[in-house]
Amino acid sequence: MSRQLTIEKPWQRWLIRLGVFVAMVILCVPGVWVVLTAFRPNIEILARPAVWIPHELTLNNFKGIFGLLPTQQGLPVAQYFINSLVISVTSTLVAIIVGMAGGYAFARYRFKGKAALFLAFMLSRTVPGVALSLPLFIVWARVGLIDTPIGLILVYMAINIPFTIWLTDGFFRQIPVDLSEAAQIDGCTRWQAFWKVEFPLARSGLASAAIFAFLTSWNEYALASQLTRTTASKTMPVGLMDFTAQFTVDWTGMSAMAVLIIIPALVLTFIVQKHLIAGLTFGGVKG
Amino acid sequence: MAEVRLQKVVKRYGNLEIVHGIDLDIAHNEFVVLVGPSGCGKSTTLRMVAGLEEISGGTISIGDRVVNDLPPRSRNISMVFQSYALYPHMTVKENLGFGLKIAKAPEAEIEKRVAEAAEILGLGPYMDRLPANLSGGQRQRVAMGRAIVRNPDVFLFDEPLSNLDAKLRGQMRVEIKKLHQRVKTTVIYVTHDQVEAMTLADRIVIMRDGNVEQVGTPSEVFEKPVNTFVAGFIGSPPMNQLDAVVVDGGARLSDGTIVPLPAGLKVDAGQEVVVGFRTESFAPKGHALHEESRTITVSRPVLIAEPLGTETILFTELGGKEVQGKMLDPRHVNSGEVLEFTLDLTRLHVFDKASGKSLRA
Numbered sequence: 001m002s003r004q005l006t007i008e009k010p011w012q013r014w015l016i017r018l019g020v021f022v023a024m025v026i027l028c029v030p031g032v033w034v035v036l037t038a039f040r041p042n043i044e045i046l047a048r049p050a051v052w053i054p055h056e057l058t059l060n061n062f063k064g065i066f067g068l069l070p071t072q073q074g075l076p077v078a079q080y081f082i083n084s085l086v087i088s089v090t091s092t093l094v095a096i097i098v099g100m101a102g103g104y105a106f107a108r109y110r111f112k113g114k115a116a117l118f119l120a121f122m123l124s125r126t127v128p129g130v131a132l133s134l135p136l137f138i139v140w141a142r143v144g145l146i147d148t149p150i151g152l153i154l155v156y157m158a159i160n161i162p163f164t165i166w167l168t169d170g171f172f173r174q175i176p177v178d179l180s181e182a183a184q185i186d187g188c189t190r191w192q193a194f195w196k197v198e199f200p201l202a203r204s205g206l207a208s209a210a211i212f213a214f215l216t217s218w219n220e221y222a223l224a225s226q227l228t229r230t231t232a233s234k235t236m237p238v239g240l241m242d243f244t245a246q247f248t249v250d251w252t253g254m255s256a257m258a259v260l261i262i263i264p265a266l267v268l269t270f271i272v273q274k275h276l277i278a279g280l281t282f283g284g285v286k287g
Numbered sequence: 288m289a290e291v292r293l294q295k296v297v298k299r300y301g302n303l304e305i306v307h308g309i310d311l312d313i314a315h316n317e318f319v320v321l322v323g324p325s326g327c328g329k330s331t332t333l334r335m336v337a338g339l340e341e342i343s344g345g346t347i348s349i350g351d352r353v354v355n356d357l358p359p360r361s362r363n364i365s366m367v368f369q370s371y372a373l374y375p376h377m378t379v380k381e382n383l384g385f386g387l388k389i390a391k392a393p394e395a396e397i398e399k400r401v402a403e404a405a406e407i408l409g410l411g412p413y414m415d416r417l418p419a420n421l422s423g424g425q426r427q428r429v430a431m432g433r434a435i436v437r438n439p440d441v442f443l444f445d446e447p448l449s450n451l452d453a454k455l456r457g458q459m460r461v462e463i464k465k466l467h468q469r470v471k472t473t474v475i476y477v478t479h480d481q482v483e484a485m486t487l488a489d490r491i492v493i494m495r496d497g498n499v500e501q502v503g504t505p506s507e508v509f510e511k512p513v514n515t516f517v518a519g520f521i522g523s524p525p526m527n528q529l530d531a532v533v534v535d536g537g538a539r540l541s542d543g544t545i546v547p548l549p550a551g552l553k554v555d556a557g558q559e560v561v562v563g564f565r566t567e568s569f570a571p572k573g574h575a576l577h578e579e580s581r582t583i584t585v586s587r588p589v590l591i592a593e594p595l596g597t598e599t600i601l602f603t604e605l606g607g608k609e610v611q612g613k614m615l616d617p618r619h620v621n622s623g624e625v626l627e628f629t630l631d632l633t634r635l636h637v638f639d640k641a642s643g644k645s646l647r648a
Contacts, residue, residue, distance in 0.1 A: 178372035181339050184359045185366045186386035186437070196389075200376045 031262075037255035038062070045251055061256035075253075077260065079231045080239040085264075087149050087235060088217040091156035095213045098157075099164025100206060104194070106165065107172035108180075118169075121162035129159060130222045137226050147229040155223055160213040167212070171205030172198065207275035211268065218265055236261045289350045289363075289440030289473045290315050291336065297344030298331050298497075306331055306497045308345060313490075318467055318474045322484040323494035323520070329477045330445055332494075336475060337366050337443050349441055365434030366443040369450060371426045373418040379429050380405075380414040386437040404432040407469065408462075424455050431463070435470050444476040448483065460486055481521050485509070493517050515643040518563050518636060526563045529606040530640060533558045538637070540606030544585060547632055552646055554637070560646065563636035566600065569612040571626040576615060582629040592620040603628070 037045055039057045060069060067074015105111075106118055136155065137146070145151030175198055183193035199206075221237040228234045236257070243254040291313040298306035306328040313319045321329040334340040336347055338359035346353050354362050365386075373382050383404055387397045405411050408428040418426055427447065434442060444463075448456045464487055467474055478484055484491050485505045493500045493508060493516075501513045512518035518526045531538035533554045537547040546562055554560065567576045572584070585605065593600040599617035602609060603626075612628055614620070637646045 176370060176372065178368045178370045179374060181337075181359075182366065182368060182372035182433075183374070183385070183389075184339070185337060185364060186433070187360045187389040189358070189360065192389065196385075197374055 034255050034258050035262075037251060038259045040252070042250075042252050061252040062260075065253050065256050075239065075242050075257075076231045077239065077257065080234055080236050081260070083149060083231075083233055084218060084235040084237075084261075087152045087156065087233075088214050090149075091153045091160060091217045092210055092213040094153070094157050095160035095164045096206060096210050099161050099209060099213075100168050100202075102161070102165040103168025103170075104172050104198075106169040108177070118166075121165055124158075124162050125166075129155075129220075133223055133226045136223070140227055146227055147233050149233050151227055152224060152233060152235070155227065156213075156217040156220065159220075160216055163216075164209045164213055167209040168202065168205060171202045171209075175201050204275040207272050211272050214268065215265055219261070290317075291441055291473060291475065292348045293332070293336075293345065294347075295345035296332065296335060296342060296347060298328070298335060298340065299343040304343075304497065306335075309497075309499055311492060311499065311502070313473060313475065316471045316473055318476065318487060318489045319492060320476045320478060320484040320488035320490075321492045321494060322478055322481055323500075325479055326496075327494040328497040329479075329494050333443055333445055333475060333477045336441070337364055338362050363437075363440045364443055365437050365439040365441075366445065367427075367430045367434050367447045369446040371418075371430040371450075373426055373429055373433070375418055378415050378417055379410060379421070379432075382418065382429055383410075383432050383436050386433065390437075400436050400438075404436045407435070407466070408432045423451050424459065427451065427459055428462075431466065435466070439472065442472045442474045444474065444478075446478055447476075448478070449480070456483075463487060482523060485521070491521075493520060511645070511647070512563075512636065513645050515561055515563070515638045518638070518645075522565060524566050524600060524611050526565050526636065527569065527605075527608075527610040528561050528563045528638075529608055529610070531560050531562045531606065533560055538562050542605070542607050544606060546583065546630065546635070547581075548637060549632070549635060549647070552637060554646060559640035561638040561640050561643075562606075563638060564630060564634060566611045566613040567615075568631035568634045569605075569610065569628055571601070571612070571614050572629055574614040574616055575629055575631065576613075577631055577633075581632045583632065584627055584629050586625055587628055588623055588625045589620055591622055594619075601626070 036054060038061055039059070040054050041056065041058055041060065044051045044055060063069050064072040065075050065077055106114065140146050140151050145154070179197050179201070180190075180193045183197045184190065188196060219237060220235075221240075224235050224238045225241065228238055240254055240257055240261075243250040243257070291311075293309050293311040295308045295310060296306060297304065297308050309328075309332060311319075321332060323329050331340060335342050336349075336354075338354065338357060342355050346355055348354060349362060349364070374385065377385065380401060383401045384397045387400060392400075405414060408431060410425070410428055410432055413421060413425060413429075418429065421429065430447070447463075448459050451459060460483060463476075467487075476483075476487060488505055490502060490504055491508050492502050495516055501508055501517045503511070508517060508521050512521060512526075515528055519528065529540055531540050531546065533539075533548070533556055534545065535556065537545045538560055539545050540562070548554065570576065575582075587603040587605065589601050589603055590609070591602040593602075594617060597615070597617075599614040599620060601612045601614055601620065603612060604610065605628075620626070638644060639646055
C-alpha cells in the first residue's frame with residue numbers, strides 16, 4: 001500500500017493531504033473550540049454572528065470557577081479533581097494488577113472453561129454501561145455505596161478489568177514460553193521468572209493497558225452522574241453539570257473546567273506515549 | 288559425578304501416552320544424542336529430564352538423586368533451546384550472568400565466570416549488545432555460554448542448530464564438540480538430524496513413536512541396525528531396502544534376482560525378508576569401496592546420476608524398486624547408460640519382513 005503511494009503523482013499526493021487535513025479539522029475543531037471558549041469572555045462567545053477569531057483572551061473564566069472573582073461564586077473544583085484522581089488511580093491500579101494476573105493466566109495456563117470464561121469477559125464489554133445504571137443504582141443504594149468513591153471505583157474496576165485482561169493476554173502471548181522456561185532452568189522460581197523476565201518484556205503493554213484504564217475512568221460521565229451526589233464523590237466530568245442552571249448554561253465556566261479535565265489526561269498520554277507506541281506495535285519491534 | 292538414569296519413564300497427556308516407558312543409562316561425561324523423526328517423544332523426554340514437563344510414570348535420577356519432583360532450578364542442569372531463549376531485555380553479559388545472579392553468587396565470581404565463558408566462546412566483543420543485535424551464530428554461542436557459566440551437572444540441548452543455515456550448522460557442530468571436550472559434562476542432545484547425531488554422539492538413542500528403537504555408538508547403529516527403521520533412519524543416503532523371499536541359494540527379489548545370503552543366517556525357505564544394503568555397497572565395477580569382497584554383479588541402466596565431486600550417486604532399479612548406488616572416483620555417467628553394478632554381499636543386512644527385526648546375529 002505504502003509502496004503504491006510513493007509512485008503517485010504530485011497532485012494525487014496533495015489530494016491525500018487535503019483529505020487528511022479535512023479529517024483532522026473535523027476531529028480537532030471541537031477540542032480547539034472548547035479551549036478557545038475557555039479563554040474568551042462570555043460576550044464574545046454568545047455574539048451573533050459568531051466571532052471566529054478571538055478579539056481578547058482572558059483567564060477570568062478560570063478565576064471564576066475557583067471563586068477568585070467578586071461577581072461569581074466558586075465551585076469545589078479542587079475537591080472534584082481529588083475525587084477524580086483518587087477514583088481513577090485506584091481503579092486503574094487494581095485493574096492493572098488483577099488484569100495482569102488474569103491476562104497471564106489466560107496466556108500461559110490451560111484450565112477448564114478457559115475459552116468460555118474469556119468469551120464471557122469479552123461479552124461483558126458489549127453491554128453498554130448506561131444500560132446497567134438503574135440496576136446498579138438500586139443495588140448501590142441498598143448497600144450504601146451511592147455517593148462514595150468506593151462505589152465508583154468498583155464500577156470502573158468492573159469496566160476495566162476485562163479489557164485489561166484481554167490486552168495483557170495478548171502481550172504475554174507474544175512473549176515466548178521458552179524465556180520463562182530458560183529462566184526457571186537458570187535457577188528462578190516461576191514467580192521470579194515472571195518478575196525478572198516476562199514482566200519487563202510486557203511492561204510497555206501494561207503501560208498501554210494502564211493508560212486505557214485511566215482514561216476510561218477519568219472521562220466517564222454517564223454512570224458517575226447517576227451514582228454521585230455531593231462533593232464526597234463527584235468527579236470532574238460530573239462537575240461540568242454544575243454550570244447548567246434551569247434556564248442558563250455557563251459555557252465559559254464549563255469550557256474552563258473541560259480544559260482542566262483534558263490537561264492531566266494529555267500530560268499522562270505524553271509521558272507514556274513512548275510506551276504506548278512500543279506497546280501497540282509490540283509484535284513489530286521484537287527481534 | 289552426574290550420570291543420568293531413566294527407568295520406565297512414561298509421559299501421558301490425558302489418555303494419550305506419548306512416551307512408553309523408556310529405560311536409559313547415561314554415564315558421567317557421556318555425550319548422548321536422542322534422535323528420531325518429529326513426534327517421536329525425544330524432546331518430551333528431554334523436557335522431563337529438565338523438569339519442564341511432569342513425569343507421568345517411572346523415575347529419572349541425576350547423580351544419586353531422584354529428580355521426579357524437583358523443579359528445574361533444583362536439578363543443576365543447563366539447557367540450550369532451539370529458539371535460544373535469550374532474554375531480549377538483557378545484554379549478552381547480563382544474559383550470561385543471569386543464573387549466577389539469581390543464585391546470589393558474589394559479584395567478583397560472576398564477573399570471572401562470565402569472562403571465562405565469553406573467552407571460550409569468543410563473545411568478548413559483544414558483551415554489551417542486546418540479543419536483537421546479534422547474528423544467529425552469535426545468539427547460539429550466547430545460549431551455550433549461558434549454559435556453561437552455571438557449571439551444571441548435565442547439559443541439555445534441544446535441537447540447538449535447527450535454526451541455523453547449513454554452513455553455520457556445520458561450524459557450530461564442531462564448536463559443540465570442542466566445547467564438550469573442553470568442558471567435560473554429561474550431555475543429552477536432541478536432534479532430528481542423523482548427521483548431527485552421528486558426528487556428535489558417544490552414544491545414539493534412536494527413538495520412534497515414544498519408544499527407544501536402538502541405543503549404540505554411531506558405528507554400532509550404522510553397521511548393525513537392529514531393525515528396518517534404524518537402517519533407514521541412520522546414514523545418508525538411506526539404506527536400500529528390498530523385499531525378498533528366501534529360496535534355495537539366497538533371497539529372491541521380485542524381479543527374480545537371487546541374492547546369496549550370509550552363511551549362518553537363521554531363515555526358513557519361503558520366509559519373507561527385507562534385504563538391505565548401503566549405497567557404498569552397490570557400485571559400478573571398478574568404483575567400489577571394497578573391491579575384493581564377495582559380490583554378485585548385475586547390469587542395470589542408470590536412471591539419474593548425481594555428481595557430488597568425490598563421488599556420484601547413481602539411481603537405478605533393482606528388485607522392482609528404485610535403489611541408489613555410489614560411484615567412487617567417478618567418471619561422467621549419462622542417464623540410460625548401462626553399468627555393471629557389484630553388490631557387496633559381506634555388508635548385506637537381512638531383516639524379517641513381518642517384524643522388521645534384523646536377522647543378523
